[in-house]
Amino acid sequence: ILNVEQSPQSLHVQEGDSTNFTCSFPSSNFYALHWYRWETAKSPEALFVMTLNGDEKKKGRISATLNTKEGYSYLYIKGSQPEDSATYLCASLDNYGQNFVFGPGTRLSVLP
């Protein structure tokens, strides 16, 4: 069973600050990594699907990188805005199973 970890557990930043979080996952038998944003009272929303070592993806002010050899992914938010406040989840899938293993999430609060 995969063990996916995320750090930090929570984060408070000022509006305009840039920030980043880490997702760690077992590097052996890696298949795919997903990032989701989960705002309070809403459903999780897919941000990125990453599969290749060295992948970099970008969506507006949010970007992510992937290192499958060492088993980590970074999520970056440039110029944080209050609407970025949410829990950011990563989920890893290995070659053995069809089930995704989610990390516990990083809760981001952006203060105006």
Add this chain to the structure above:
Amino acid sequence: DTGVSQDPRHKITKRGQNVTFRCDPISEHNRLYWYRQTLGQGPEFLTYFQNEAQLEKSRLLSDRFSAERPKGSFSTLEIQRTEQGDSAMYLCASSFGGTGQPQHFGDGTRLSIL
């Protein structure tokens, strides 16, 4: 695209009762997933379907839990003889195509066991 819908949004029941939740995925999505989420944790995989076939079920899942997707469209998750530890948010997600495609989540069903 009407999104993934789940029903009910909230369910309160007494310990020992059976409960059933429903999930309607996005219509063209062939994969459907069930997750359980408790406070401070990420979603925990329960089971998943490809069309009507249940292809994977968590080894941690009690026999009290069962899921169906009879015609490859909507799915139901039933919990028999509920226990206090079953209190959680139950999330459904769907996706189209192969493994690794982004999942679209419903708003979840929050279960509270008295």
